[in-house]
Amino acid sequence: MVVKLEKLKQAVIKQIDSDRSQLKKLALKIHDNPELGLKEYKASAWLSQYLEEQDFTVENGICDMPTAFRATYGEGKPVIGLLAEYDSLPVVGHACGHNLICMIAVGTAVSSKQVVDRYGGSVVVIGTPAEENYGGKIVMTTKGAFADLDVAMLVHPDTVDAATIFALACQQMTIEFFGKSSHASANPTEGINALDAMILSFNNINALRQHIQSTARIHGIITHGGIAPNIVPDYSAGTFYIRASDDAYLDELLQKVLNCFKSAATATGARLEYKQDELRYATMRNNMALAQLYVNNMCMIGREVKIPRSKLSFINTGSTDMGNVSQVTAAIQPVVAIAPKSVLSHSPEFAAAAASEDGINGMYDAAKALAMTVFDLLSNPDNLKKVRYEFNRQ
Ligand SMILES: [Zn+2]
Missing domain, CATH: 3.40.630.10 (Zn peptidases)
Structure with a gap:
């Protein structure tokens, strides 16, 4: 040329x-x-x-x-x-x-x-x-x-x-559930299972997935899931990334994802604490x-x-x-x-x-x-x- x-x-x-x-x-x-x-x-x-x-x-x-x-x-x-x-x-x-x-x-x-x-x-x-x-x-x-x-x-x-x-807008979220430990076999009725709250959250998010914009992404890991199988986990924690191709839609999506965690807390009786990373x-x-x-x-x-x-x-x-x-x-x-x-x-x-x-x-x-x-x-x-x-x- x-x-x-x-x-x-x-x-x-x-x-x-x-x-x-x-x-x-x-x-x-x-x-x-x-x-x-x-x-x-x-x-x-x-x-x-x-x-x-x-x-x-x-x-x-x-x-x-x-x-x-x-x-x-x-x-x-x-x-x-x-x-x-x-x-x-x-x-x-x-x-x-x-x-x-x-x-x-x-x-x-x-x-x-x-x-x-x-x-x-x-x-x-x-x-x-x-x-x-x-x-x-x-x-x-x-x-x-x-x-x-x-x-x-x-x-x-x-x-x-x-x-x-x-490039997608992305918000990191740290999730914690607080339950109550008890003997998983002898006293399960006394326990509140924080791990179950975390697992339910994943399932809720998977149900949500069908109904979100195709360019959005939600992915997370469990960073704490319990101590031993015979102890009802009183604590669980996870980190999630929520992404969208539109900054305004990300706000909307964050509320929906938050509902997934809140409802899991309601279902299990565990207490939810969440933190949105300040870097978005x-x-x-x-x-x-x-x-x-x-x-x-x-x-x-x-x-x-x-x-x-x-x-x-x-x-x-x-x-x-x-x-x-x-x-x-x-x-x-x-x-x-x-x-x-x-x-x-x-x-x-x-x-x-x-x-x-x-x-x-x-x-x-x-x-x-x-x-x-x-x-x-x-x-x-x-x-x-x-x-x-x-x-x-x-
Ligand atoms: Zn690079």
Whole structure:
């Protein structure tokens, strides 16, 4: 495909080409030193240092999170946010490829310096810890970390190339039933069975399942189910995730699920205590104007990228804290293919892909497309206007 790019747009790509070996080196170093969420001390230090060396002003430990940071180049509006994740998973290491996410953000930011120099505005890399085990961006959203951003972008490794993702709103619920223990054979009439309350809850939820939206999900585990078979369990506990493709419907669904627990308590005589986790995942609001710029730019470097629109895309998806970011500013989280479709995310094979040649190439391509998107936004105010108009209208 022969496309005449503006000279500066070409320079942005060239910069990523000339930074190749440094970006790769740091991506592999982070891959070799996997750190769990909120403990990404090495990765956040290495990334901050790299950006500092590139004349970014770095503020570490923002939002009272020691491994979060904000690195700024330029001054004032518009503010282009590039989000970086760098946490890993237990046992399987970087099996979600977050070592590539942060380097895509860093590569994009460094190559965008010349665009900022020419057109003004600023480019900000925000280091966002603990996507996997905590929902770091939810906390950071409530603390205002993304409030001044005109756009927020993050590219996540995957087995397909797409400009938008579907993510479900998700609420975690912790459930406890309190009963009364007694000898399960000699004095069963004296007992109140907390485990039965938990089992009834599961059955109630299974009855509810037929009558909920097809994109909704309810799944849970029992974390405490009793001590011994000859003791009527006086205590049971469980953790549940309730998800929906619509934030308002999630509220409705939560009430129905709560009724499942309440009625189980009534039936057994056990006392119910429940707690909704304070971190609630929001749905992803894809900014289509922003997604289209990314698609055009990916096409220019020879990658065909789709914009999935069907609601069916909700069927095989989970939740991400990027959803919460997308509620406060115009956002996209495109995915870039680094492995064949047969490779499952969060598997050892995906971890290997995140350090493979295809993984590194995906990182380069995503950084190039994202940097060209930054160019589009800063060089042509109409582009940003369209993006912001769409966000404000929603
Ligand atoms: Zn991930």
